[in-house]
Amino acid sequence: MSNSDQSLIERAQKVIPGGVNSPVRAFKGVGGNPVFIARAEGPYVYSQDNRQFIDYVGSWGPMILGHTDSRILEAIGTAAATGTSFGAPTSGEIDLAEELVDALPAMDMVRLVNSGTEACMTALRLARAYTGRDAIIKFAGCYHGHGDCLLVKAGSGAATFGVPSSSGVPKGTANDTLVAPYNDLAATRALVESRGKDDVAAIILEPVAGNMGVINPAPGFLEGLRKLCDEYGIVLIVDEVMTGFRVAWGGAQRLFIITPDLSTFGKVIGGGLPLAAFGGKRKIMECLAPLGTCYQAGTLSGNPLAVAAGLASLRALKEEDRPYERLEEKGAYLEAGLRAALDSASVPGIIQRQGSMVTVFFTDQKAVTNFDEAAACDHEKFGKFFHKMLENGVALPPSGYESWFISLSHDKEILDQTIEAAKASLAAL
Numbered sequence: 001m002s003n004s005d006q007s008l009i010e011r012a013q014k015v016i017p018g019g020v021n022s023p024v025r026a027f028k029g030v031g032g033n034p035v036f037i038a039r040a041e042g043p044y045v046y047s048q049d050n051r052q053f054i055d056y057v058g059s060w061g062p063m064i065l066g067h068t069d070s071r072i073l074e075a076i077g078t079a080a081a082t083g084t085s086f087g088a089p090t091s092g093e094i095d096l097a098e099e100l101v102d103a104l105p106a107m108d109m110v111r112l113v114n115s116g117t118e119a120c121m122t123a124l125r126l127a128r129a130y131t132g133r134d135a136i137i138k139f140a141g142c143y144h145g146h147g148d149c150l151l152v153k154a155g156s157g158a159a160t161f162g163v164p165s166s167s168g169v170p171k172g173t174a175n176d177t178l179v180a181p182y183n184d185l186a187a188t189r190a191l192v193e194s195r196g197k198d199d200v201a202a203i204i205l206e207p208v209a210g211n212m213g214v215i216n217p218a219p220g221f222l223e224g225l226r227k228l229c230d231e232y233g234i235v236l237i238v239d240e241v242m243t244g245f246r247v248a249w250g251g252a253q254r255l256f257i258i259t260p261d262l263s264t265f266g267k268v269i270g271g272g273l274p275l276a277a278f279g280g281k282r283k284i285m286e287c288l289a290p291l292g293t294c295y296q297a298g299t300l301s302g303n304p305l306a307v308a309a310g311l312a313s314l315r316a317l318k319e320e321d322r323p324y325e326r327l328e329e330k331g332a333y334l335e336a337g338l339r340a341a342l343d344s345a346s347v348p349g350i351i352q353r354q355g356s357m358v359t360v361f362f363t364d365q366k367a368v369t370n371f372d373e374a375a376a377c378d379h380e381k382f383g384k385f386f387h388k389m390l391e392n393g394v395a396l397p398p399s400g401y402e403s404w405f406i407s408l409s410h411d412k413e414i415l416d417q418t419i420e421a422a423k424a425s426l427a428a429l
Contacts, residue, residue, distance in 0.1 A: 004049040008036045029399035030383035035390070040067035042409040045395055053395035054418055056358075058405035060397070061210075061242050061267040064327075064356070065316055066409025072271045075312035079304050086304065093302040096311050100269070100277060103250045103314075106259045110279030111288065112302040116241035117145025119264040119276040120204065122296045124149065127202035127235035127262065129294035130284045135195050137203045139182040141212030141371025141401075144204055144239050144264075152177040182209055182370040183217065185224040192232055202262075203229060204237040207252035210403040211242075212374040213359035214352045222258045229261070235284065241266035241276060242403070245314065247355040248324055268317075271309030274300075323408060327356040330406050330415060334358060337419030345426035347381075356406040360385070374401060381429065388425035394418055 012019035020026045020034065027034050036048045043066055045055040055067070065072070079092075097110045113119050124136055124147070136149060144150045151166040152174045178195070180188045182205070192200050203225060209215040229236040238260035244251035245268040253260055262280035269275060279285060289295045317323050335351045338360060342349045349362045361368050362378040362385070382400035389396055394417075396404060410418075 002035075002047065002049050002051070005033060005036055005047070008048060009033045024397075024399055024402070027398045029379070029401070030386040032387065034398070035395070042066045042068070043407060043411075043414050053390070053393055054410075054414055054421075055395050056404035056406070056418075057395055057397050058407055059272055061246060061403075061405050062270055062272045062313070063405070063407050064246060064268050064323075065313065065320075066407040069313075069316065071316045072309050072312045075271075075308040076273070076305055079308035082304070084303075084305060085300060087299055090302065090304050090307070092304055092307040092311065096269070096302075096307050096314075097277075099311065099314050100265070100279065103245075104253070104263065104279075106253060106261075106281070107263060107279040108282035109285035110277050111285070111296070112307070113276050113278065113296075113298055114274050114300055114303070114306075115145070116239075116264065116266040116276050117147055118298070119241065119266060119278040120144040120150065120237075120239055121147035123237050123262045123264050123278040123280075124202055124204065125296070126278075126284060126287060126294050127237060129287050129292070131201040131233065131235060133199055133201035134176045135178060135200045136176065137178045137180055137188060137191055137200060139205050139209075139371075140179050141182055141215075141374060142204075142206045142209055142239070143211035144206075144241075148173045149177045152179060181372065182212075182215060183221050184370070185221055185228070188225065189228055192228065192234070197232060200232065200234050202235040202237050204239055206239050206242065207256060207258065208243050208247060208354045208357065210357055212371050212401050213361055213368060213377075214354055214357050214403050215368055215370070215374070216352070216354055217256065218369060222256050226258060235261045237262045237264065239264050243354075243357075245269060245317065246405075247357065249317065252354075268313055269310045270306055271311075271313030273303075273306040273309040275303070275306035275310050320408065324355065326408060327406060330410055331356050331358060333412070334406065334415050334418065337415065338422055341419060341422040341426050344423060345429065347426050347429055348378075357403040358406065359400075359403055361400070384429055385425055388428050389421055392421035392424055394421045 009019045018026050037045050038048045039046050045053050100110050148169045151169050178191045240251040244265040248255040264278045266276035287294045335353050338351050348364045352359050362381040368374050379400040
């Protein structure tokens, strides 16, 4: 760690818990202290003392065009010149809502909010209001924000009632959150049946898991959940905060042809500014205030700067030549290079990927399909690899449970540099 980073973390720890405003930034998963970022451009981030790194964090996903894209900066500047916040409706909110509804066949109506946590929390409240039921089902390893009912881990057994995974979460709240293994349709059905026909309000999941590393849905898993929800009158919520407009135009629901009742979005639709959304079937969305009795509000919801950035991001993806095909090509190229680097260093590991989302798991397993398998990987080795990559000029997410994000600004030269850095870093292990 540089002297600049050391000085900054010491200052930060005096006034900010742990010195960071989001826990993963603290490097607890890899050891050491964080690098403080001063600026970014294209595929690069620069530290406070001007060290350059190829960036695969991408602000945890939204920088699909690369950092400081001129189209987004221009949109923000134009919006800022007219005012930063009004607490009143704007036409830009309608423009963004229409863009989302047009892109998503399953979305009749949408409401803009400020964060993925807020979107998922409210989608679950709305599902409970619509069904009149209390229980929800989530999947171990899927992260949907820090709402009380979502900070729950599985107890003993393959599928069970949840127990709080954070202090401050009431046990009663956890009792209505059931946790199943990802990709296990039979266990999910058993949970539904254990609570009775009229108790489960919603099933929520990441259609491609990214918060335990990249894990794709098993064949038939998403389709089976849709069938199960239809059978029991359960609201299916697809959390696309990470995958929405990242893995495909619209998101994983269009890629895998799955029809959710509600969806949540963030990251790319905010273009790097705080913006998220939830939406779905009209009959459910009309339960929201002011039309219905399910309350949600936000002074900064639909903030004009964030809306401008989000619209610019989505419109730029429309303007780009074959953006998702190019992202797939970049992802496949990096995957092949990383696999070759693992083989040449004789380091056990696998690469899992969906489009421009990539994870390296250090493991002898042939595949990682759920949280228990992700947890069984060698995270200590990942921590060593992480720091070697940082030394070699590549910034990765500081946890073996996270996805790397490729942007359209990562060209072949950048990817080749990354692969060479990986070879050197793995050889050093």
